[in-house]
Amino acid sequence: MKYSFVKDNDWLLILTVFALASFGVLMVFSSSYVEGIYMGEGGTGDPYFFLKRQAVWFLLATGFFLFFMHFNYQIFKKLSPFILVLSFISLGLVLIGFGSTGGGAQRWLQLGPIRLQPSEFVKLGMVIYLAQVYSQKQVYIHKFIRGVLPPLIVVGLVFILIMLQPDFGTATAILMVTFFIIFLSGARWPHLLGLGLVGSSLFITLAVAAPYRFRRLTSFSDPFSDPLNDGLQLIQGYIAFAHGGLTGTGLGGSVQKLLYLPEAHTDFILAIISEELGILGVLFVIGCYGVILFRGVVIGIRCKTPFGSLLAFGIVFQLAIQVVFNIGAVSGLLPITGITLPLVSNGGSSLLVTMISIAILASISRSNIRQSRLKLDQEDQIKTA
Template sequence: MKSLIAKKIKQFDYTLLFVIVFLAVFGIMMVYSSSYTIAYVDYGIPNYFYRRQLQWLFIGLFFFVLAAFFPYRVYSKLSPLLVMASILLLILVLIPGIGSERNYSQRWIELGPLAFQPTEVIKLFMIIYFASFYAKRQQTISHFKDGVLPPMLILAIIFLLILKQPDLGSAASILFVCAIIVICSGVKMKHLFMLGCVGLVGLLFFAYSSPYRVERITSFVDPFADPFGDGYQLINGYIAIGTGGMWGTGLGNGVQKLGFLPEAHTDFIMAIIIEELGMIGLIIVICSYMFIMFRGVRIARGCKDMFAKLLAIGITFQIMTQVVINLGAVSGLLPITGITLPLISYGGSSLVITMVSLGILLNLSTRDTGTG
């Protein structure tokens, strides 16, 4: 047993590990810098959010190490249970008294002092389920009814339950990543086209079926039309970004976090990074994520096992999808959805699940799964 662990340790992708640790430590630093003012105002403790994020990071590191050594094929066997758990969690979060409402969304389950977002867990569960299903159905992948359709029915249920919270951003990201797994599994082009049309029509319908969602989608087009309402957050994000320039104002010297920019330590933390560290900070963060994507795709290509290949692809693109949605929102290119920046934004559920996912990816980087 010890020899197997020692062998695995030698085979880990240590460049990937370094970048993961770097982003996690950088995130802790930026959470403190972006939150100490609001933490003092709301709780009387300047390092309130920093301490909580640090605690979540230690928990995440524990599960990261566990996932890096845990036999990944077990996840495939557990996938039916993970699907049932996903549906159960999404039903529980909608029940008053169990689910907790914040910022007009019922996305949290509270267990005493502990609160977590089921959607973050379900992102990983759905990746495992889709990777497992399509890896097992390679012989019937050309048959739509038996080889393609069943997971789509599960995805539709998950999608609708997440919309009830409401959380269109997470629902859309799960939909997109599952689509990537389907594409990489070898499904026929005509089936992909059919599913793509249905998915796009459904997404557009639900996006414009609620005045709340329409406002969130359209406010980014012209935030200055309502500068003290729907456009307030984005405008102050622009101010932070414009102030940063190339080199920034210096770590800790940002102004927008002093009560001007809402959610400065969560989904708009990149605006603070640019304000304090400038475009150099942005370039470093983007390059780090691009490196994770490059290594993730390389790991997937090297896996001989189809389940491992699809699992690596799903995890890699789940992280990159969140990065694109978050940076798109901060820059005004995409609607603001509340999607956090992986490893960097404040948020325990997101941080722990991201660490678990990357632990699995590191696990798959060993030669046991066929990577070179």
């Protein structure tokens, strides 16, 4: 059966992704040009600094998206060991002197003019690895030692390497996705409950162990108790939401981006969207995520292979975690974790990995559509025979 570019692609998913990513580039510029003038990296004094960098990443991500949406996702099963090794190497390089520091953490690799955050790529790598290994363990997934435990050792090592950066938000997100994939793989409830208790205990222990982390996790409940330090970012975000109202002050009209709101173009870009475009702008963003996540769930349900189904659901859940963590933090419903808003916030690594992840979803969808078309063609041939 010939490949049809029009019929075999999930256009609702694809168009929604590019609409949201394009909107993200626009909002990165709107929320960052003041910082580009006064606080640009290296004292650039260039209002277009962040726009130019994000636009380049968007073009690069578009190329990768077009490649991976036509890439046979089944090949990732064979590439899984290589991806896993590359994940460990990249995380190790960050910690042994090749990493660059920012915001008090060592999370980036500086490769000439390119600055990458390996943990962003590792998140996708772990989804691919877990989907591959647990799709092969369906026969004995009910056995903890043989079925559930071995991949958890690998996840534990990755968790430790990411925590050493430190990056508590990303490490926690990987653990949550791991639990979700194990659940979908058909693990027994006693095993799931045990893993849930261990994970919760680990989360609480690590949160309490570091004073700065504990303050960040608790300050969201009452930011006004420390308005000039731990509560500053959230309070300024509240002001942005209140200032925007229903329709906003207009594109470019934000006051909070005038160096009042920290991380206005990254973690708290949704607050600037709310201030400039109002609740309607926020609803547009949430609506786009709703379409992407809904299409991802449908793709996972319709996929006939265990690997493809687990891979689709893993990508969807990973994306959902990031969206919930970011929106929850900006709205004051969850602690501030430093997780950016996918496809919208400034950050090349995050944009690139998110676009690749959704391109893999598009590839799985393309396979589903072609299988459905083939089945219909066969049924028509039988009827006409």
